[in-house]
Amino acid sequence: METYKNVYSNGDVIVTYEPSRCIHAEACAKGLSSVFKTSVIPWIDLDGASTKKIISQVKKCPSGALACSTVRTKEFVKDFVI
Numbered sequence: 001m002e003t004y005k006n007v008y009s010n011g012d013v014i015v016t017y018e019p020s021r022c023i024h025a026e027a028c029a030k031g032l033s034s035v036f037k038t039s040v041i042p043w044i045d046l047d048g049a050s051t052k053k054i055i056s057q058v059k060k061c062p063s064g065a066l067a068c069s070t071v072r073t074k075e076f077v078k079d080f081v082i
C-alpha cells in the first residue's frame, strides 16, 4: 500500500481524511479496527480489510472527515495523490 498525507489507496479504493472535519468520535476505529488505528502511523491501513468493508465503514463517518472513491486505473491513483 502506498501512503500519502491524508490520502490512502489499496489500488481499488481511495480513502481521504480531512483532519479539520474529524470530531474524534472514533466510529471508524471502533467499527473497523484492523483498518482505522488510534495509536499507529499511518493510522489508516487499507490492507486490513476488504474494499467492501472499508467503503461501508467510511460511509459511517459522522462528520464527513473520511471520504472514498473507487479506483478505475492505477494511473488515476498516481495522478490523484501527487
Ligand code: SF4
Binding pocket: 021, 022, 023, 024, 025, 026, 027, 028, 029, 060, 061, 062, 063, 064, 065, 066
Ligand atoms: S469516524 Fe470520522 S469523525 Fe469519527 S474519528 Fe473517524 S474520521 Fe473522525
